[in-house]
Amino acid sequence: MGRGIAVSLARVGISVIALESDKKLLEVSKQMIINMLERDAKRRGVSAPLDLLKFTLSLQDLKDVDLVIEAVFEDMALKRQIFQDLSNVCGPTTLLSTNTSGLDVDALAGMTDRPHLVAGMHFFSPAHVMKLLEVVCGPRSSSETIATVMSLGKRMGKVSVVVGNCPGFVGNRMLKPYLEEAAFLLEEGATPEQIDKALEDFGFAMGVFRMSDLAGLDVGWRVRKESGLTGVDVDQNNPPRQRQGRRYCPIPDMVCEQGRYGQKTGCGWYKYDKPGDTKAKPDLSIHNLLETYRRRYGITSRKVTNEEIVERCVFTLANEGFRILEDRIAARPEDIDVIYLFGYGFPSYRGGPMFYASTVGLERVLEKLEHYYNANPDVPHLEPSPLLKKLVVCGSPPLNKWREQINLHSHL
Numbered sequence: 259m260g261r262g263i264a265v266s267l268a269r270v271g272i273s274v275i276a277l278e279s280d281k282k283l284l285e286v287s288k289q290m291i292i293n294m295l296e297r298d299a300k301r302r303g304v305s306a307p308l309d310l311l312k313f314t315l316s317l318q319d320l321k322d323v324d325l326v327i328e329a330v331f332e333d334m335a336l337k338r339q340i341f342q343d344l345s346n347v348c349g350p351t352t353l354l355s356t357n358t359s360g361l362d363v364d365a366l367a368g369m370t371d372r373p374h375l376v377a378g379m380h381f382f383s384p385a386h387v388m389k390l391l392e393v394v395c396g397p398r399s400s401s402e403t404i405a406t407v408m409s410l411g412k413r414m415g416k417v418s419v420v421v422g423n424c425p426g427f428v429g430n431r432m433l434k435p436y437l438e439e440a441a442f443l444l445e446e447g448a449t450p451e452q453i454d455k456a457l458e459d460f461g462f463a464m465g466v467f468r469m470s471d472l473a474g475l476d477v478g479w480r481v482r483k484e485s486g487l488t489g490v491d492v493d494q495n496n497p498p499r500q501r502q503g504r505r506y507c508p509i510p511d512m513v514c515e516q517g518r519y520g521q522k523t524g525c526g527w528y529k530y531d532k533p534g535d536t537k538a539k540p541d542l543s544i545h546n547l548l549e550t551y552r553r554r555y556g557i558t559s560r561k562v563t564n565e566e567i568v569e570r571c572v573f574t575l576a577n578e579g580f581r582i583l584e585d586r587i588a589a590r591p592e593d594i595d596v597i598y599l600f601g602y603g604f605p606s607y608r609g610g611p612m613f614y615a616s617t618v619g620l621e622r623v624l625e626k627l628e629h630y631y632n633a634n635p636d637v638p639h640l641e642p643s644p645l646l647k648k649l650v651v652c653g654s655p656p657l658n659k660w661r662e663q664i665n666l667h668s669h670l
């Protein structure tokens with residue numbers, strides 16, 4: 259469905275056909291969309307554009323549309339099937355886009371008869387509030403397709419950034435090690451509340467656990483299952499807390515196994531008065547889970563400082579940002595900063611993770627990453643990236659000169 263996306267389109271005057279697979283869910287979503295549009299219209303002193311919306315259970319109703327934004331579960335097999343069906347149902351000039359959080363956009367394009375008309379349109383939760391749109395340019399996306407999607411983003415009032423196609427694109431590729439680092443801190447003795455408070459004091463609109471509860475914990479769980487990190491495909495010979503030769507923290511999987519998916523189920527890292535509520539309250543059962551977990555693995559809980567929380571989480575973000583620049587998935591460091599400012603509530607006065615790293619001093623960021631990597635040699639995301647090292651060697655030039663240290667030509 260993509261309720262927030264439907265709202266973002268209708269309120270700028272674009273007609274929407276919203277598709278669901280289940281009748282009951284269709285009714286629930288319809289009511290939520292109407293409520294959101296009415297609140298928005300009241301705030302702006304206009305009438306709600308309800309006449310622009312049509313709700314359906316039939317894919318056939320999409321046969322004459324100009325553009326599709328697919329937003330089904332993060333399940334590659336399901337998305338492949340949907341793209342094949344859309345290619346059969348929609349007219350030959352219909353653009354097909356996906357709101358996937360990180361799956362291969364080119365593989366989805368390959369399921370259609372028009373790979374040049376396929377691109378990623380990655381919105382951020384809550385989609386009717388967050389300004390960012392990541393426009394994912396696959397190797398076969400045409401320039402016209404990307405220009406059309408960018409112009410649609412502009413009409414929707416979004417800040418759009420073109421990114422390359424790789425697992426997680428820019429935003430979520432950086433989010434993955436950030437989430438992992440936060441989970442390691444839980445293992446070592448911190449609580450979700452302490453980590454969130456440290457990140458919110460740093461200036462994030464939401465700490466990592468409140469943000470995860472907002473987005474839904476099941477999305478990342480599906481991704482980890484598909485990557486063989488958890489679930490039935492896991493190699494039983496893995497040493498404890500290790501997967502694929504690296505440190506791995508299974509606590510987020512254990513939380514999902516209890517049906518705790520975040521706000522939508524009324525509990526996740528926090529508890530909520532009812533499903534859909536947004537006020538996060540500390541949950542004793544999560545504290546108990548953490549204590550039982552530490553006992554089970556013989557981990558002596560230690561006092562984690564707020565300084566360590568911020569350094570390990572934020573420098574990890576920047577370190578992956580440097581790798582993204584080297585891989586040409588983002589065209590420039592400023593694009594990465596825009597993504598974090600408008601998509602993830604990064605404190606605007608700090609300028610984004612890359613600008614922040616430059617203000618802290620690249621030498622200091624390198625030194626800190628080396629320190630944490632030495633202490634955790636089985637955590638590859640803490641290993642300082644080659645680009646960071648190179649920039650330090652050449653005297654830490656300002657952000658707008660970083661590109662000169664990257665040799666490859668980019669298609670972005």
Ligand SMILES: CCCCCCCCCCCCCC(=O)CC(=O)SCCNC(=O)CCNC(=O)[C@H](O)C(C)(C)COP(=O)(O)OP(=O)(O)OC[C@H]1O[C@@H](n2cnc3c(N)ncnc32)[C@H](O)[C@@H]1OP(=O)(O)O
Pocket residue numbers: 294297358359360381382383384387388425426430431433434463464469472473474477478481521536537601602603
């Ligand atoms: C290498 C492989 C990688 C693979 C990928 C790895 C994947 C990992 C899993 C990732 C999961 C997928 C997620 C994804 O793809 C990307 C994301 O979307 S991550 C989430 C990003 N979002 C944020 O970080 C939000 C940060 N928070 C904020 O910016 C603000 O706190 C917020 C805007 C939410 C609220 O601000 P505030 O000033 O408090 O606003 P208001 O109270 O006025 O509310 C405005 C509006 O927002 C609604 N709202 C507020 N709080 C919440 C909430 N907690 N939950 C839901 N909605 C909320 C509120 O109801 C208002 O709505 P109206 O309809 O306008 O009244």
Ligand SMILES: NC(=O)C1=CN([C@@H]2O[C@H](COP(=O)(O)OP(=O)(O)OC[C@H]3O[C@@H](n4cnc5c(N)ncnc54)[C@H](O)[C@@H]3O)[C@@H](O)[C@H]2O)C=CC1
Pocket residue numbers: 259260277278279280283329330331332333340357358359360380381382383472473474477
């Ligand atoms: N949750 C988030 O914060 C964000 C999610 N996304 C992406 O959006 C997509 C959906 O995200 P979720 O959080 O899982 O959403 P969700 O679980 O809230 O919604 C998925 C919807 O897809 C519907 N659906 C399933 N199969 C369908 C089908 N065959 N036809 C029509 N509808 C079908 C389900 O009924 C459900 O309403 C995923 O690709 C996710 O990665 C992207 C950005 C942010």
